[in-house]
Amino acid sequence: MLEVRGLSVEYATDGAPVVAVDGVDLDVAAGEFVGVVGESGCGKSTLLFAIARLLSPPAAITAGSIVFKGHNLVTMTEKQLNALRWRDCSVVMQSAMNALNPITTIGAQFRDVAHAHMDWSADEVAERSAEVLRLVGIDPIHLKSYPHQLSGGMRQRAMIAMALLFTPDLVIMDEPTSALDVVAQRSLMVQIKQLQRQLGFAVVFVTHDMSLVSHFSDQLLVMYAGLIVEVGPTRTVFDSPAHPYSRGLLEAFPSIRGVRRPLTGIPGSPPDLARPPSGCRFHPRCPVAMPECATTEPPLYSVGRAQARCLLHAPERAPLSEVRS
């Protein structure tokens, strides 16, 4: 349903442009849940904004295509995009606190959306608004409430309800749970998954917390320094991470179960995208880096059902990589 090919996004600067998203391929089937994980500055949010065609200067798509239900979004005009937006593809932003208008009621904001994208009568809008609010477990009485009268979790639910107003095929979510406490976070994740099963929309879900999506996503993409470094079925990536960075990310979370043992995290810090390291972009922080990693840019190699951008998995080295993993 969504097919992204070779997508690159650059931020224009005074010097050389910063390539925030570098040749990303991404496929999302109808009804699929795709998780995109990475640290801040890895390009995950930029990728998501590019897919929704919401980038504004100095960011611009410089290469690639985004084919959504047969249309290439990259070449579409704003007018054509408006016909798709919200109806077929909606976006849930990170902070509902900032995404909702504080001075109008929730209901008025639902009406705004409906008027902009659909010609429904006032009754139809009211009926549908109440319906989607009930879907996310909020009493429709809150259509008369202002955002500040709702808790953080409810505001985030209201945002999701708004995204579902026209039963879209694709919902793009940018860290919708990051401002919530763990209990509210789990509750919201479970609900997103239930709604997804019930209504059949696909989800592209961006997060920095890899463990959050472990039980929810079908496919997982790990991004580092603008590149996809690993992609595969979620369970495969968690059970046998093929890229040293994915392994490091998984190792970076202490657990509340099992024996308490020292962790090392990943040494160093994420690279400056204006000056990405040569060769493999992870090599300065990689615990298993080899001399050639500093000079050779690895492509995505197949590793079982997943793909990883790491020279350890180059076909000529395959036996060694099996030993290591």
Added chain:
Amino acid sequence: MTLLETVGLTKHFKIGGNVSRRTLHAVDDVNLSIDRQEIVALVGESGSGKSTIARLLARVYQPTSGEIRYQDRPLSSMRTRRQSLAYRGDVPMVFQDPFSSLNPAYRVAHGIMRGLKLHRRDLNRAQRREEALRVISAVGLAPGVLDRYPHELSGGQRQRVGFAQALAYRPKLIIADEPVSMLDVSIRIGLLNLMTALREQEGVSILYITHDIASARYVSDRLLVMYAGHIVESGPVEDVLARPKHPYTQLLLSAVPDPRAPLSTDSADQGEPPRVIDPKPGCRFRWRCPLAIDVCERVTPELRLLAPGHSAACHVATPEPSLSEP
């Protein structure tokens, strides 16, 4: 040996205008203690009052009632400038946001030197420089960092500078309020490891305030769980995680995402925040509690010892058999 303790520590905030005056109970009747060289984690959701406790301990706020005792002396008796300066040097704070807690106009050395001039008057210029080099290497940074500006440093490096500033005072207790939550996941562990190393090498105690119970387990000896201004459970960290007594702690633990464990979806709790504005007596968790009984409506539960060193504020929780034996 107890370094710092609070007795009935309470902080209320007045909200609303003259017409609708209401009181927000941020921290209510908190008794906690921190021993020498101990790392205590204070865990709770946003709005539970954990940062208010940090600010009370750092003397940013004055308590509404109750007392903080430091080395057996009540803070309220430390009135002179010299005494309060000494306390601030002994109990510094490390803040959540390393991007706004360092002055961007000065080099890293400036903040450390100022602290040294203020709190350690006996040092001369050369000794101060030496001490600055010592603390900067104690937090795992290169000496060259002293001459850099904050904007030249990464978030993790800046947060280490925050710890170096605190260390320069020769502190007894560092209050670290969410020190890693703004950092990238891959470098958080490094800071947590630094905290345990500082305890070993510098002999400081740390109050680690966080919403992340897994990182609390990773660094701390003892765990305090806060809910709606009350401490609802306290005990050795492994005991609390293995046998949580309070239903809130149980809920919290079940909600931590863990790729290594199956997902628990049996709870319908939506994580609605508690009401702490003009609260009535009774347990503040009762609306969300699956075990609530009549008495929870009327009587505010107090912390009761249920296992060795492990207590919970719950009417329903039962003591472990080992405790009833003589």
